[in-house]
Amino acid sequence: MPELRHDPIQKRWVIIATERGRRPSDFARLEPEQSGGFCPFCEGNEDKTPPEVLVLGRDGRAPNSPGWDIRVVPNKFPALRIEGEIDRIGVGIFDKMNGIGAHEVVIESPHHEINLGDQLVEHFKKIMTVYQVRLKDLMQDLRFRYVLIFKNQGVTAGASLSHPHTQIIATPVTPRTVAMELESARNHYDVKERCLFCDIIRQEMESGERVICEVDGMVAFAPFAARFPFEIFIAPIKHSHDFSEMTEDSLFALARCLKEVLARLKIALNDPPYNFMLHTAPNTKSKTRRLNYWATLPMDFHWHFEIIPRLVRTAGFEWGTGFYINPTPPEDAARYLREIEL
């Protein structure tokens, strides 16, 4: 069972893999991307993954057989384990808990070579729907405080398998980055009775200088204080705190907007490696928090995607300070991306 440990200095949770811990010789080099070899995510290899928890497009045939459009399976090497009750322990000045959680993989397509940005928009919408269905389902588990949906595209971005896939991790704690966003949004709301994200989106759309595109009520822009070159923020223009409450029309709009942004990135930056992650409201059903903690959440949080192309290396300065040197002003990044001819 992995462990969750808390750092009292940085107030950060870390997952420590206590079984099969990697030894010095395991780090001889960073793993190369699989190429040409066997792929457990390809059609026909369904028995090489744990049994699917969700499938689209395979009607009337046996589970875990070919003929599917999208599959969701538990991760074969999960960072957190689904079985058991949460057990919180103090260790002197430190805190730890057993590594309860869920770790799933969305196999976006049976085809090994079609990247997310190249999917037809109808298929892209199905992927967004799968995100939503899994998010809703995992939020039913009251042990989980947060569900993170994220994608690592390309080996530089941390992908260990090149077959197009997204990962979902449900955690029994609210991650620090999300906790910080929730706190900032709450503080803003307490003073102004307006959503911080709505205020930012309004200002970005009025100025327009960092906007990349606007599609059916979704907007994509380069953040004012972007950490990385060509970092992108995508959110609904209309206030909405919870991705799992989006309508089908909104999912379609998101699919079109995200697909357009990925297409622009691909052309501008020659198919770059990237990460994206969804930040949505934490699990308000979870009873482990004090009752009124989430009282204003529907007013003060605003779900969004963050996309980070992996173009520069992070070094000691970034790790040492938590602040970043961005060599491309977001106004320039937005203009380059806006001016791409699709």
Added chain:
Amino acid sequence: MPELRHDPIQKRWVIIATERGRRPSDFARLEPEQSGGFCPFCEGNEDKTPPEVLVLGRDGRAPNSPGWDIRVVPNKFPALRIEGEIDRIGVGIFDKMNGIGAHEVVIESPHHEINLGDQLVEHFKKIMTVYQVRLKDLMQDLRFRYVLIFKNQGVTAGASLSHPHTQIIATPVTPRTVAMELESARNHYDVKERCLFCDIIRQEMESGERVICEVDGMVAFAPFAARFPFEIFIAPIKHSHDFSEMTEDSLFALARCLKEVLARLKIALNDPPYNFMLHTAPNTKSKTRRLNYWATLPMDFHWHFEIIPRLVRTAGFEWGTGFYINPTPPEDAARYLREIEL
């Protein structure tokens, strides 16, 4: 002039390079490490760097000529600029300031091929002394809130030149990571009237399971909630908040301890790329903070080095949550490093 911009969601400062912003074509690939080519840090090429601000070992000869042991020069491509007054501006909901700061390079040796860990201990001590001298000097500049000393060793760790060097960046804001440490330490002190770091060090030394070595009053251990495999924390056992106040004996002890840790890392992990960074007290002379803000600082902060070997890639999960999956328990990492025969 670069800009410092503040992210109101993550409460993070970012340096935006507004001149010579990098275009999409500049990211065609990550820069390869220089090898065999011209090196501006080598002896004989002193005129290829800005004029030195500090030199050791060249007595009675002209500045910026050969014959030195250690040189400190301004960075030729500084992230922040030394000239000008700080100008803080609101931009609607956002905040920015002009990019005032200092960015220096400590050229650790005239020899291109001798890495820090392989320096003789006497030379190592001189490098520590140079860190201290520059720290003290930059803290005289009341525009600077913080001085970060950090090293990127190896191209994977972000080094763009392979000649052994350390970087120093002085910033007009307290970086978020340091602000978080200061806050945690203060909250701990407010309740317990003890230093958080002293408490952690005492617990680590009593248990011993994560300790790597102890040298003349300095201790190196793997943190309880280490983010990365083989992450290391080095600090004085006796309480001390400010690196610039260390005695010569303590600098010598640090040199021996840090050298031993780097030697162990080199053998255990086959000369890995790494970052290290010094976290010391912020600039208490700076008058921009409210007067009593630093009142308890000498009691509640504790300077330390953090060393991060760069063995794993960070991916969407880490960027999306601010928490980490560490595949090597720190107890195992410490044992591997402790058992290396030197």
